[in-house]
Amino acid sequence: MAHTAGRTAPAGKGKPTALAGPGTRPGGRRHPLVAAAMVLPLALLLGLVSGWGRTVLEQASSVAGMLGS
Template sequence: MAYTAGRTAPAGKGRLSALADLGARPGGRRHPLVAAAMVLPLALLLGLVSGWGRMVLTQASSVAGMLGS
């Protein structure tokens, strides 16, 4: 029989796996800023697609009109 007790997992990780581990703490949790940096681009894209930009501009112009600007 072959001796297999000394084998370990491969030392090299793939690029995606290494990217997913970016900012991970030893306990397996990410730093909050890293998590925010991962989520915000998608949130902005979804907001633009759903039309929140026009809504924000409408509200800002209404507030400016009330303030007399």
Template structure:
């Protein structure tokens, strides 16, 4: 197995690990909020395309009707 502890960044280009990529930690892992910000727009788009938006709107309307709003 190759020894990788001497690398300065995940890509190994010689730049400091803190400047390797926005939101990455020194160990090469992204911060959870950065990962969520990357995934949520695609997840919402996919949800609306598949009809998730209509289902949520129908449920919200039903709850609002039950509450008397």
């Protein structure tokens, strides 16, 4: 397989730095905290809609019961 991780976009291709978006580094990568701030709200919403919140609460209460709390 070809190694492609080190390649950069040719000059004149892609977005200008001013239009790349907040938190974007010069290489075109976002800071990890910016990426997390973008993803977490949607992940929490999807989790709550799918019943994730209830499952977490049930497991937490089960663990608390086993610990005798």
